[in-house]
Amino acid sequence: MSGQTSRIVYVNGNFVPEHDASISIFDRGFLFGDGIYEVTAVLDGRLIDSAPHMARLERSVGEIGGYLPMSTNEIVDIEKTLVEKNNLNEGLIYLQYTRGTEDRNFLFSRDLQPTLVMFTQAKRLDGGEALKQGLKVKTVADQRWARRDIKTICLLPQVLAKRIAQADGCDEAWMVEDGLVTEGASSTAYLVTHDGKLVTRANSTATLPGCTRIAAIELAREEGLAIEERPFSVEEALSAKEACLTSASNFIMPITMIDGKAIGDGKPGPIVQRLRKLYLEVARRTAV
Ligand code: PDD
Secondary structure, three states: OOOOOOOEEEEOOEEEEHHHOOOOOOEHHHHHOOEEEEEEEEEOOEEOOHHHHHHHHHHHHHHOOOOOOOOHHHHHHHHHHHHHHOOOOOEEEEEEEEOOEOOOOOOOOOOOOOEEEEEEEEOOOOOHHHHHHOEEEEEEEOOOOOOOOOOEOOOHHHHHHHHHHHHOOOOEEEEEEOOEEEEEOOEEEEEEOOOOEEEEOOOOOOOOOOHHHHHHHHHHHHOOOEEEEOOOEHHHHHOOOEEEEEEOOOEEEEEEEEOOEEOOOOOOOHHHHHHHHHHHHHHHHHOO
16 A cells, blocks of 8 residues: 555545455455446645536446435535545545445345445646656557446456556557557547647547546637547557647646657647646636
8 A cells, every 4th residue: 555544535434544444355346346436636625527527427327227325415525525534635536336245146136235435545736747748658459348438447458558558668558449549548538730629539438538528628629729529540649749638637648759659849739738737727716
């Protein structure tokens, strides 16, 4: 375990020290990966993009035929309490929902009580050195299932993809299917064309509908960029003006290298840097 070691975490109705927190080995999240998660950023002790995260949580849980044990307002209150109890100024809140606990059986009982866990993670979100250099991306085959719009806790393909990327000195993996980039292992993928268009896939079952993506697209539009929601190839990204990713844990970050080849002059571009600045202003203003 790294980072904070004396956190107060939330487990099924209780706020407890992390060392006292436990989940059954019969939990369906553990046995089947039968669960959903959300990651929400915290800046200045407040939740970023909370409403879209809660909307996506409700949707994901609905898509697997589950139900939330409480309202999303109550969940947000718990998240706020965790921020307060842990004095979290900057970092992340992780939320995990699973269908519940019972003897192992692919089929599940109707009356199962869901498991709900939340914890904070202190983390600097200012981008650090990576913001100055831009991120390096490694392309890998997208080996995930056909419902990537559901934010499932089954993340083995992403774990393996990121390990391949890291072994090659890269910060993120871009997953490629049929010659086209689907998304990052834990982020949405974009390029900026030489004539000022922001290109990213349309939401579909092929990718996770990013919460950060919503604000990024809106800001880009306000900045006068045309938005093209369509897939793009690695070759197109390599010949683009700029490239970037968005996620709750990185906000908007420039990408300057793909598979060891530089995009443009290999430096973070002005459009992406401006979008990041604008995003952070709006995110702080709308934080709860
Ligand atoms: N991941 N695509 C994938 C596959 C992701 O896992 C994520 C987020 C995103 C971006 O979504 P958002 O902007 O809502 O964070 C896109 C989180 C941060 C994670 O797994 O840690």
